[in-house]
Amino acid sequence: MNTKKTKLASSVFGICLCVLLCVGVYTFINAKGASYLSNDSASCNNCHIMNTVYHDYSNSVHALSVKGEPRATCSDCHLPHAFVPKWLAKAESGVSHAYAFTFKLNELPTHLAAKEKSKQMIQDNCVRCHIDSVGVVVNPTTIPNHTQSALSCVSCHPHVGH
DSSP states (O other): OHHHHHHHHHHHHHHHHHHHHHHHHHHHHHTTGGGGGSOOGGGGGSSGGGHHHHHHHHTSGGGSEETTEESOOHHHHHSOSSHHHHHHHHHHHHHHHHHHHHHOGGGOOSSOOOOHHHHHHHHHHHHHHHHHHHTTTSGGGGSTTOOSOOOOHHHHOTTSOO
């Protein structure tokens, strides 16, 4: 009797695992999941909520091609540049976006706003790329993770990038 229950439980578990795997593969393909493994800014426009932001980026100075590549991609501004922190941030963002688009579709914001963690990454990346010009202008902000209240690049340049 125990053998039958064990086999049945194993079969149910196997079927559930197979269904979950199939749903995961379908979702990954349907959501163009492989595109998020690149730094191509077009992948950020996979969902319609980013249409306006992506359009603005595409017409910005950061999207202008230099030797066939954009001056800056979405990842250049919105993600850390060190290997491990970059992929951790991508994973965190991907999981939260997948959750929101799966379970909170009716609650998605019409206006996107950066959270504090993202604001800090953006500030650090602005300074990293533009240190030659901002180093003497807003020196306190050129120290990554500066703890005192300092001027943020986007406080004067709110529409840079998009």
